[in-house]
Amino acid sequence: KNEVEQSPQNLTAQEGEFITINCSYSVGISALHWLQQHPGGGIVSLFMLSSGKKKHGRLIATINIQEKHSSLHITASHPRDSAVYICAVRSDYGGSQGNLIFGKGTKLSVKP
Amino acid sequence: DTEVTQTPKHLVMGMTNKKSLKCEQHMGHRAMYWYKQKAKKPPELMFVYSYEKLSINESVPSRFSPECPNSSLLNLHLHALQPEDSALYLCASSIRTSGSYEQYFGPGTRLTVT
Numbered sequence: 591k592n593e594v595e596q597s598p599q600n601l602t603a604q605e606g607e608f609i610t611i612n613c614s615y616s617v618g619i620s621a622l623h624w625l626q627q628h629p630g631g632g633i634v635s636l637f638m639l640s641s642g643k644k645k646h647g648r649l650i651a652t653i654n655i656q657e658k659h660s661s662l663h664i665t666a667s668h669p670r671d672s673a674v675y676i677c678a679v680r681s682d683y684g685g686s687q688g689n690l691i692f693g694k695g696t697k698l699s700v701k702p
Numbered sequence: 703d704t705e706v707t708q709t710p711k712h713l714v715m716g717m718t719n720k721k722s723l724k725c726e727q728h729m730g731h732r733a734m735y736w737y738k739q740k741a742k743k744p745p746e747l748m749f750v751y752s753y754e755k756l757s758i759n760e761s762v763p764s765r766f767s768p769e770c771p772n773s774s775l776l777n778l779h780l781h782a783l784q785p786e787d788s789a790l791y792l793c794a795s796s797i798r799t800s801g802s803y804e805q806y807f808g809p810g811t812r813l814t815v816t
Contacts, residue, residue: 621802632708632809633745633792640802676744680802689735689758690805692744 593617596677596693603700609664611696613677616658620682623690624651624662627674636662636675667700674698705729706808708793714814717783723811725776725793731806733799734776736768737792739810745792751776752799783815 594615603609613622624636637644637651639660644651648667653660664671674697678690706727715721725734732753737745750758751770759768765787767779776793790810797803 623805625807630812633794633807635804635806638802638804678744689747689750694744 592694593691594677594679594693596675596696598696599694600697601699603667603698605668605700605702607667607700609667609671609698609700611662611675611677611698613660613662613693614658615660615677615679615691617679617691618682619658619679621680622653622660623678623680624660625676625678627676627695629673633676664698669700669702672699706793706795706806708791708808708811710811711809712812712814714816715780715783716816717785719783720779720781722780723778723791723793723813725778725795725808726774727795727806728774729795729797729806730773731795731797732773733796733803734770735794735796735805736776736778737794739790739792741789749778750799757799780813783813785815788814 597612621638621640623638626634626636639651639653648665650663674695676695677693709724734751736748738748739745747760748762749768754770765782769777790812792810793808794805796805
């Protein structure tokens with residue numbers, strides 16, 4: 591079993607829809623990251639969370655530490671939101687060197 | 703300046719060539735990372751540098767040789783690569799390895815080995 595699981599793997603939405611991507615993890619963490627990667631492109635960090643909720647524009651990220659679960663929400667989705675969204679966690683293991691454990695990503699396609 | 707830059711953007715090399723990838727940041731970060739990403743897969747960690755010293759080498763073949771000449775610069779020297787090494791190579795940096803700090807990623811170098 592992967593330490594970081596994302597669902598769904600693929601998601602197709604119509605423009606304007608509300609989108610939710612989920613991430614569950616099985617290790618103790620010090621932080622969780624949501625990352626965005628457009629086709630053929632580099633990675634952009636959207637959020638880093640250790641508790642609660644963060645909002646940036648149309649994006650909202652929440653985390654429940656007790657349940658080891660995080661969600662990324664996109665309101666009023668737009669075709670330019672089409673990308674792969676990756677959940678990554680930083681283990682709280684004392685020997686961790688800052689490296690991230692990645693989920694397999696959720697490929698989002700937003701149709702006009 | 704919250705940017706990590708990588709050069710070149712694209713690189714095609716033969717199996718006998720020697721080339722280098724370059725990564726630069728001017729955010730004062732003292733942790734720098736090399737990742738390899740194959741198509742439709744998440745990034746895989748290759749190396750971690752902390753305060754210009756190699757702290758993690760994830761059993762990467764010796765045909766990949768990292769170098770951190772100063773706190774702003776990270777290189778990845780390539781020699782005698784194989785076609786299966788073709789991938790997107792991503793550099794990232796963070797304030798330091800300990801604690802919860804955001805990692806900033808570069809745009810990557812798309813490497814093709816022929």
